[in-house]
Amino acid sequence: MSGLIRKTLYVDASNLFGGMSELLPNGQYIDFADLLPLLQTGFNGIDAVKVYGAYMGISSAVSARQRRFIKAQNEFMNSAKRASNHFGKGHISRHGKEKGVDMQLGVDMVNDAHNNRYDDAILLSGDVDFMYPIEIIKTLGKNFHLCAFASRYTQRLAYKAWRKVVIDYNSEFANNILPQVIKPPHGLKVVDITGHVATKKV
Secondary structure (H helix, E strand, O other): OOOOOOEEEEEEHHHHHHHHHHHOOOOEEOOHHHHHHHHHHHOOOOOEEEEEEOOOOOOOOOOHHHHHHHHHHHHHHHHHHHOOOEEEEOEEOOOOOEEOHHHHHHHHHHHHHHOOOOOEEEEEOOOHHHHHHHHHHHHOOOEEEEEEEHHHOOHHHHOOOOOEEEEEOOOHHHHHHHHHOOOOOOOEEEEEOOOOOOOEEO
């Protein structure tokens, strides 16, 4: 718990898993419950965790590699769902596109701000589609913080945030992304989880 300042973490779970899948071997993921204590420390406490994502179905037509990827994503979703106070479930279209996740997250972030359910919103995502709800919550007097997985960090969101925590893995962010950032924004904290958080296999 964060004390007098109420903090809600909004997790774009599909974006987070996408970042993991870019850096981990196929069929591996990091249990969300193992990440949460790092986030609690990085943001000096979190009061509520809201997770948004979609489960993928496995058809007989997919390859063994695709099957491992889908199983890892679904297991990661399960871990995030178990560790959250709320799970906003989207769906996968017949064309394989995720639907309804970003809309739910953005609407909940704005609605919760309007109903004064938090003081600080923390977004765990690298998706710039959340720029508009971020602008709205800031006009409502709420603080915005950003958390991003190493390969999903974006400067556009970072410049809107007061505090930024990057979950690094194998120094991907420190070695390949940070050198490209012309002027690192204030409040940037990088936490390399390599060797501290074990990956899981499906």
